Amino acid sequence: MSGTPIVVIPGSAAPDAPAPATPRHLPNRGGPANPSADALKAKFAGAVQRVEVIWGETSVYVERLKLGEMVQWLHDDPSQRYDYLSDVTAVEYRDPEQPIEVVWHLRSLPYRRFLRLKVDLPLDGKTPLEVPSVWGVYKGADWMERECYDMFGIRFAGHPDLRRILMWEQYHEGFPLRKDFPLRGRFSRAEQLRQALAANPEARYSMEELTVAQAFEDLPEAMRKRLLGGERTGE
Amino acid sequence: MGLTARPSDNLARQDPSAGAGESWVATRLDFLVNWGRAGSLWPMPFGTACCAIEFMATAASRFDLARFGMERMSFSPRQADVLICAGRVPFKLAPVLRRIWQQMPQPKWCISMGACASSGGMFDNYAVVQGIDTIIPVDVYVPGCPPRPEGLLYGILMLQEKVKRERMSDTSLRNEMDPDPKSGLYIPAQAIDELSEPFGNSVHQTRSGL
Amino acid sequence: MSTKRTVNVALGTSGLDEQGRPRRAPLTMNEGGTVTTLEPPPALEDALELEGEHMLINIGPQHPATHGVLRLVLELDGETVVRCIPHIGYLHCGFEKIGEYRQYNQVIPWTDREDYLNSIGNNVAFALGAERLFGIEITPRCTVLRVIAMELSRIISHLVWLGTTCIDIGAFTPFLWAFEQRERVYELLERWVGARLTTSATRVGGMAADIPAGWMDQLQHFIKTFPKTVDEIDRVLTTNGIWVGRTVGLGVMSADEAVNYGLSGPMVRASGVAFDVRRDFPYLDYETYDFEIPVGTNGDVYDRFLVRMEELRQSTRILAQAATRLPDGPVNSDDHRVVLPPKSKAMSDMESMIHHFKQVMEGPRPPLGESYVAVESPKGEKGYYMVSDGTAKPVRWRIRPPSFVNLSAIGKMVEGHLLSDVIAINASIDIVMGEIDR
Numbered sequence: 001m002s003g004t005p006i007v008v009i010p011g012s013a014a015p016d017a018p019a020p021a022t023p024r025h026l027p028n029r030g031g032p033a034n035p036s037a038d039a040l041k042a043k044f045a046g047a048v049q050r051v052e053v054i055w056g057e058t059s060v061y062v063e064r065l066k067l068g069e070m071v072q073w074l075h076d077d078p079s080q081r082y083d084y085l086s087d088v089t090a091v092e093y094r095d096p097e098q099p100i101e102v103v104w105h106l107r108s109l110p111y112r113r114f115l116r117l118k119v120d121l122p123l124d125g126k127t128p129l130e131v132p133s134v135w136g137v138y139k140g141a142d143w144m145e146r147e148c149y150d151m152f153g154i155r156f157a158g159h160p161d162l163r164r165i166l167m168w169e170q171y172h173e174g175f176p177l178r179k180d181f182p183l184r185g186r187f188s189r190a191e192q193l194r195q196a197l198a199a200n201p202e203a204r205y206s207m208e209e210l211t212v213a214q215a216f217e218d219l220p221e222a223m224r225k226r227l228l229g230g231e232r233t234g235e
Numbered sequence: 236m237g238l239t240a241r242p243s244d245n246l247a248r249q250d251p252s253a254g255a256g257e258s259w260v261a262t263r264l265d266f267l268v269n270w271g272r273a274g275s276l277w278p279m280p281f282g283t284a285c286c287a288i289e290f291m292a293t294a295a296s297r298f299d300l301a302r303f304g305m306e307r308m309s310f311s312p313r314q315a316d317v318l319i320c321a322g323r324v325p326f327k328l329a330p331v332l333r334r335i336w337q338q339m340p341q342p343k344w345c346i347s348m349g350a351c352a353s354s355g356g357m358f359d360n361y362a363v364v365q366g367i368d369t370i371i372p373v374d375v376y377v378p379g380c381p382p383r384p385e386g387l388l389y390g391i392l393m394l395q396e397k398v399k400r401e402r403m404s405d406t407s408l409r410n411e412m413d414p415d416p417k418s419g420l421y422i423p424a425q426a427i428d429e430l431s432e433p434f435g436n437s438v439h440q441t442r443s444g445l
Numbered sequence: 446m447s448t449k450r451t452v453n454v455a456l457g458t459s460g461l462d463e464q465g466r467p468r469r470a471p472l473t474m475n476e477g478g479t480v481t482t483l484e485p486p487p488a489l490e491d492a493l494e495l496e497g498e499h500m501l502i503n504i505g506p507q508h509p510a511t512h513g514v515l516r517l518v519l520e521l522d523g524e525t526v527v528r529c530i531p532h533i534g535y536l537h538c539g540f541e542k543i544g545e546y547r548q549y550n551q552v553i554p555w556t557d558r559e560d561y562l563n564s565i566g567n568n569v570a571f572a573l574g575a576e577r578l579f580g581i582e583i584t585p586r587c588t589v590l591r592v593i594a595m596e597l598s599r600i601i602s603h604l605v606w607l608g609t610t611c612i613d614i615g616a617f618t619p620f621l622w623a624f625e626q627r628e629r630v631y632e633l634l635e636r637w638v639g640a641r642l643t644t645s646a647t648r649v650g651g652m653a654a655d656i657p658a659g660w661m662d663q664l665q666h667f668i669k670t671f672p673k674t675v676d677e678i679d680r681v682l683t684t685n686g687i688w689v690g691r692t693v694g695l696g697v698m699s700a701d702e703a704v705n706y707g708l709s710g711p712m713v714r715a716s717g718v719a720f721d722v723r724r725d726f727p728y729l730d731y732e733t734y735d736f737e738i739p740v741g742t743n744g745d746v747y748d749r750f751l752v753r754m755e756e757l758r759q760s761t762r763i764l765a766q767a768a769t770r771l772p773d774g775p776v777n778s779d780d781h782r783v784v785l786p787p788k789s790k791a792m793s794d795m796e797s798m799i800h801h802f803k804q805v806m807e808g809p810r811p812p813l814g815e816s817y818v819a820v821e822s823p824k825g826e827k828g829y830y831m832v833s834d835g836t837a838k839p840v841r842w843r844i845r846p847p848s849f850v851n852l853s854a855i856g857k858m859v860e861g862h863l864l865s866d867v868i869a870i871n872a873s874i875d876i877v878m879g880e881i882d883r
Contacts, residue, residue, distance in 0.1 A: 020724060021732055028814060055578070091832050091842075140705065164534075192419060284513075295628075
């Protein structure tokens with residue numbers, strides 16, 4: 001019917017990748033770990049704090065500042081080839097003694113592996129809430145890291161444009177997914193509404209936007225001058 | 236023609252002194268204008284979430300919104316009569332909704348479709364406006380999460396009834412709300428806080444998680 | 446990657462067809478009835494030494510072609526997009542925060558409303574994640590029922606995509622056809638779980654309800670008749686000169702880029718990467734079903750359309766297989782720490798009564814741990830990451846939204862295209878703002 005150029009190819013998995021199967025009867029703790037965990041231990045001896053296998057998923061707790069290097073290696077090394085970043089997020093526990101964990105979920109499409117990397121950020125006031133950005137390795141990390149910053153206040157060093165993404169930029173009630181943030185927000189409903197309505201819906205519809213996106217230099221000279229002179233456009 | 240007068244005694248906002256001197260011609264003209272308006276309302280679908288999908292289903296072949304003269308979707312607020320707010324409205328969207336309502340020309344009406352638009356629904360949290368009636372005036376609330384197309388159609392019929400009972404001599408219907416200069420809100424802050432008290436489910440989280 | 450590409454076109458030949466109606470011809474049609482995309486026009490600077498001002502155009506948040514409340518700020522040079530700055534968050538409703546205040550079964554209604562085109566698929570995905578966290582296995586009947594649910598959900602989601610994209614590009618009729626088929630799936634879902642759109646069909650350890658008597662016959666009828674509509678839409682669009690002309694060569698993502706940007710679902714498959722969670726990281730015994738994964742070659746809007754059309758057919762295939770293998774037996778797991786015992790047992794058996802009481806008063810408690818379960822939603826890899834601290838409520842419920850990640854590549858995809866093509870490219874991503882903003 002559809003004389004279409006659709007081709008059905010069997011997939012790009014490596015020949016020695018395990019045959020996929022629905023996981024069953026996973027143990028709570030233990031079980032076979034992802035082989036990449038041992039490889040990481042061998043390669044970055046001091047930087048791997050511990051490895052846990054929970055419900056069949058391998059979590060590797062790593063040193064905060066070493067993370068960027070490790071992700072780059074996982075991405076590039078031909079025996080690992082973690083080419084797909086599933087997710088970047090964070091977890092804060094109800095117990096304030098427990099550290100905030102930043103979580104990366106990586107997939108190796110050729111070897112059909114799934115790996116979870118974690119970085120502990122203790123809430124002791126001494127450790128900065130900052131981890132290296134993996135944007136240089138995975139372009140897909142851009143918005144996920146922005147969201148993590150927006151919701152938890154965790155900074156990603158090296159991210160090109162770390163702004164709020166879901167909440168508006170003048171939002172100053174705090175970081176909503178932190179445990180000290182009440183479900184209904186810090187302010188009364190009327191105050192929240194007042195602040196929301198005070199926002200100008202056209203606020204970002206302007207050439208200033210471009211300065212944020214590092215595009216200002218590309219504008220024509222005459223236009224740059226006028227903008228620097230304080231002219232507002234688009235409103 | 237069979238043009239019979241409709242009882243207007245249940246008009247909520249009618250000024251009794253305004254209608255006293257109205258002639259038979261004026262009421263007939265009212266009827267004709269309202270009949271025309273009610274049968275050709277152009278909706279402005281402000282669809283945000285799940286309700287927008289049910290709105291699309293209402294407009295599609297099986298439920299066929301065209302039967303009520305509403306098949307002409309007006310995606311520009313400047314040519315629209317009815318704002319159908321279908322879906323939840325977070326605080327970030329509140330100024331946008333307000334702006335769209337201001338851009339619509341009079342006469343205009345608003346249908347709040349679904350629980351979230353009407354009251355915040357199940358989203359009693361930091362992000363969602365607890366009912367769009369704190370931002371813009373609403374004529375008809377359609378309950379449901381999301382309302383079935385039949386429910387929306389019933390709401391539209393109710394709005395048509397309302398349109399048919401308006402009187403041109405009552406100019407207060409067409410007054411635009413102005414915000415309170417001090418707070419910037421359209422209804423008193425106490426009223427908003429009172430309307431959005433938590434109801435039912437817990438909004439507190441304990442260490443034990445219970 | 447060159448954007449030049451030739452596609453055979455049937456409806457685009459000029460003259461009259463067999464019935465004597467005029468045929469529509471696109472501007473770029475060749476002699477033999479093919480359409481070749483034009484080479485991109487030379488850059489303005491090369492043609493004329495003009496220093497033009499760039500213009501900013503704002504699309505959204507309320508715009509029919511943004512499929513919700515997306516806002517795009519486009520910087521234009523003439524009519525060509527130089528830069529696209531998306532703004533999202535206009536539908537941020539705090540799903541993840543609310544999940545921390547609800548027990549596991551109470552979260553399921555929220556999963557409906559997050560990607561509301563795929564609500565029953567989200568229910569299944571959440572239940573799978575919670576079941577891994579609780580460490581329970583589901584019954585064979587439940588497994589097959591969930592496969593049926595997921596594939597029905599994929600069909601209705603792709604139909605919405607098809608209908609709305611057709612409207613964006615200028616064809617209205619397929620929208621009506623697609624929505625008529627959706628109504629038929631709605632009827633099925635309504636008979637099963639009682640709701641059209643927001644289904645809340647699963648529970649941790651099972652389903653909310655078994656299918657009613659006669660339901661399978663209705664499903665079989667749907668399986669038999671639905672491909673006709675797909676063929677019909679296929680016939681109208683796939684070789685239609687206007688459709689091809691408006692979709693070919695737009696928003697090209699190469700295979701490497703697509704993987705690097707984290708694209709998933711039809712977006713990554715259109716670029717030639719056969720990544721499908723159903724096959725590569727299977728769940729619900731998907732490895733035992735016989736289905737094919739359509740893969741495109743060019744990674745443009747037209748290929749995404751073809752991939753989704755083929756997925757509609759493959760989903761029907763999976764539905765047919767699931768319908769024949771549906772085993773008898775219980776739907777819910779018999780682990781009464783998590784699944785409510787039947788009422789008769791709760792009233793007569795002491796242990797069952799205690800389980801019932803504990804579950805209703807406190808909610809089931811998973812052991813310490815965490816689970817990330819990804820499923821292939823119609824948009825791509827939808828993951829639910831749940832962390833338990835041993836209490837009845839998750840300490841973190843994270844949604845990995847496929848269309849959020851897919852949309853993040855829009856700036857890359859629309860660069861250098863015309864303003865009118867932005868609409869087609871944006872439509873091809875199949876975004877759902879409820880899922881993007883959560």
